[in-house]
Amino acid sequence: MQIRPITIEDIDQFIALWNRVYEEGEYLRSPAPERSKVTNVLTRVEKESIPQFVAIDEQYLVGSVEIFPASMCGYEGGEFIHTGILGIHIDHQYRNQGLGKQLLATAIQRGWDYGFDTIVLNVYKHNLPAIALYEQFSFKHCGELGVVTLANGKQVMSQKMELKRGYQRER
Template identity: 40%
Template sequence: MQIRRTQTSDIPAFHALWTRTYAEGIYIPNPPPPQDRILEVVQKVVAEQIPNFVAVNGEALLGFVEVFPGTMCGRTGEDAHLSGFLGIQIAATHRRQGLGRELMRIAIEDSIRHGFRCIELHVLETNHAAIRLYESIGFQDVGSGNAKEMPNGARVMYRT
């Protein structure tokens, strides 16, 4: 297994993993955007060395983590570029094996290099394993904020 920066060649596998994770109906609220939209984002990620990483085993994409600046996530304000917004997905076959922890460790280290002062993520209240992971690496629950409905009716929680 190798963890490396996201490349444009990862887009088909990235899209497929997102589609499978969304289909589970319990982890993420939205299906993936079209691959041409993902290409636009990944090109920016590559050009600006934004903290985005994939775990691969040969051609198989096992997981990914992305930390985008607030300015790419609809945030405005003078310091929006200093806040990172983290998303992570791990293939069902590779969950609870330490891959998420390792991807997050690398992404957090690179986020510091990138200049982010804080990182925020959203997690389902019912995703207890993920919440334990996030708390174990320093994220704190800061409430539900602008929580929105998820596919299974659960709510989103903010952590920084």
């Protein structure tokens, strides 16, 4: 298993991974954006060395993690100036094997190097394995964000978790 920065050449497999996770109906509210939008984002990621990594098993992209500047996600100024927004996708066949932990460790370290002071994420309250993983990295619960409807029609509560620089304990 190789973990490395994402490149524009990964675009098709990255979109496919996103859509596989979406089609499970449990973890994402929307499918991958249009290819042109993903191309623009990945071009910026490469140019600015924004923390985004993929996990490759042989030649198959099986996981990804990113920590985007909050401004890329629609948040501007104030408390968000040094905040990164974390997202992670792992193919269902590769979950519960330590891959998420490896991806998070890589992304978080690179996020601090990039200059983030805070890393935040949204997670659905029913996703207990993900929450347990984030707690291992010292992410703290910061409140509920409201009910969302997933692709399978299920309504679930979304919550915010955050990690501040210097508050991460050893895993």
